[in-house]
Amino acid sequence: xxxxxxxxxxxxxxxxxxxxxxxxxxxxxxxxxxxxxxxxxxxxxxxxxxxxxxxxxxxxxxxxxxxxxxxxxxxxxxxxxxxxxxxxxxxxxxxxxxxxxxxxxxxxxxxxx
Amino acid sequence: xxxxxxxxxxxxxxxxxxxxxxxxxxxxxxxxxxxxxxxxxxxxxxxxxxxxxxxxxxxxxxxxxxxxxxxxxxxxxxxxxxxxxxxxxxxxxxxxxxxxxxxxxxxxxxxxxxxxxxxxxxxxxxxxxxxxxxxxxxxxxxxxxxxxxxxxxxxxxxxxxxxxxxxxxxxxxxxxxxxxxxxxxxxxxxxxxxxxxxxxxxxxxxxxxxxxxxxxxxxxxxxxxxxxxxxxxxxxxxxxxxxxxxxxxxxxxxxxxxxxxxxxxxxxxxxxxxxxxxxxxxxxxxxxxxxxxxxxxxxxxxxxxxxxxxxxxxxxxxxx
Numbered sequence: 001x002x003x004x005x006x007x008x009x010x011x012x013x014x015x016x017x018x019x020x021x022x023x024x025x026x027x028x029x030x031x032x033x034x035x036x037x038x039x040x041x042x043x044x045x046x047x048x049x050x051x052x053x054x055x056x057x058x059x060x061x062x063x064x065x066x067x068x069x070x071x072x073x074x075x076x077x078x079x080x081x082x083x084x085x086x087x088x089x090x091x092x093x094x095x096x097x098x099x100x101x102x103x104x105x106x107x108x109x110x111x112x113x
Numbered sequence: 114x115x116x117x118x119x120x121x122x123x124x125x126x127x128x129x130x131x132x133x134x135x136x137x138x139x140x141x142x143x144x145x146x147x148x149x150x151x152x153x154x155x156x157x158x159x160x161x162x163x164x165x166x167x168x169x170x171x172x173x174x175x176x177x178x179x180x181x182x183x184x185x186x187x188x189x190x191x192x193x194x195x196x197x198x199x200x201x202x203x204x205x206x207x208x209x210x211x212x213x214x215x216x217x218x219x220x221x222x223x224x225x226x227x228x229x230x231x232x233x234x235x236x237x238x239x240x241x242x243x244x245x246x247x248x249x250x251x252x253x254x255x256x257x258x259x260x261x262x263x264x265x266x267x268x269x270x271x272x273x274x275x276x277x278x279x280x281x282x283x284x285x286x287x288x289x290x291x292x293x294x295x296x297x298x299x300x301x302x303x304x305x306x307x308x309x310x311x312x313x314x315x316x317x318x319x320x321x322x323x324x325x326x327x328x329x330x331x332x333x334x335x336x337x338x339x340x341x342x343x344x345x346x347x348x349x350x351x352x353x354x355x356x357x358x359x360x361x362x363x364x365x366x367x368x369x370x371x372x373x374x375x376x377x378x379x380x381x382x383x384x385x386x387x388x389x390x391x392x393x394x395x396x397x398x399x400x401x402x403x404x405x406x407x408x409x410x411x412x413x414x415x416x417x418x419x420x421x422x423x424x425x426x427x428x429x430x431x432x433x
Binding site: 018027028030061062064065068069072073076077087091095098099102103106107110111 | 139142143146147148149151159163246248249251299300301302303304319320322324329332334335336341343398400
């Protein structure tokens with residue numbers, strides 16, 4: 001299934017800077033604007049300027065990655081929007097806690113050494 | 114080609130009812146979803162689950178699979194379908210579900226891959242003229258603290274989906290060398306324009322989104338932009354104050370320990386955390402340690418100290 005790996009040196013285009021319009025995130029997420037608007041209304045993702053009208057919304061790379069994640073969860077686990085919102089929040093919390101536990105364990109280890 | 118035991122993958126018996134199969138699939142899918150699980154092989158497991166469920170939930174495919182299963186794998190675990198084997202259920206009958214069937218195994222492809230008019234074809238029929246943007250691909254990239262600190266060049270491998278000569282969608286492994294800028298934080302994303310899956314019908318290619326992960330460091334831990342380090346000091350350094358040498362990421366600095374320092378006191382080294390427009394700090398947590406064994410002379414000095422500091426009660430807040 002894999003051809004020979006192609007190795008190419010590429011420069012990173014942008015880390016924080018770039019933004020995408022509502023139309024662009026819909027195309028990338030293969031979803032309707034309505035779905036993205038609902039995600040915003042449920043607080044699952046937010047545009048850079050949340051006060052603006054939907055047509056003027058701009059999303060950063062993190063929001064785009066989160067939209068992809070929401071789409072995967074919705075597709076694979078058949079989740080509805082409130083379920084998605086809650087799962088993503090809990091997943092964030094779990095991830096933050098895992099990091100915190102790792103940090104604390106690390107510090108504890110240093111204290112015990 | 115390896116034989117896939119779909120019943121084992123879903124953790125059900127051969128005689129499991131459709132309800133049991135569905136229940137087990139749903140439970141395991143939640144557990145191994147790559148966006149949920151922290152297991153490294155969650156992606157693989159999730160794919161296997163999808164494939165197993167794709168077959169076992171469909172009564173026709175399941176019957177065919179059961180026949181194949183009786184025919185069984187060879188002694189070395191490899192598998193060849195019986196001569197003249199052709200799946201009936203692959204054609205027509207509903208095709209694939211919306212599971213991501215593009216990454217199913219060779220075994221699946223060989224057994225049930227006949228009727229891929231819907232799921233795995235990009236060309237063919239009305240789709241021929243469709244212009245579609247390629248999908249964005251997400252890759253996770255674990256980095257060492259030093260790499261995050263200094264920036265680095267890393268190889269990133271990921272799978273993209275593209276159409277082959279016959280218009281079938283296939284997965285292809287791609288490897289890129291990527292320059293990672295200094296000062297990335299855990300969970301941050303990098304975007305590589307046009308490095309995702311190629312577009313269809315002249316559509317634009319997708320992007321590669323790289324999520325940065327931080328591998329644990331034996332000495333330093335990282336909190337946001339700050340780097341935290343626990344530094345041991347002697348009781349006399351803590352009591353009298355001292356200038357001590359402290360490592361930073363990739364260097365070292367002299368730090369003044371203030372007189373009368375207790376264990377757990379934090380010192381902030383401005384700008385010694387992760388670099389960037391707003392660089393972080395290094396937080397030094399002081400920890401008082403004493404030698405495992407004191408000399409007789411030191412013990413005598415401690416006795417004198419105890420006498421001189423008799424009034425000090427470190428447990429005054431414990432209501433003893």
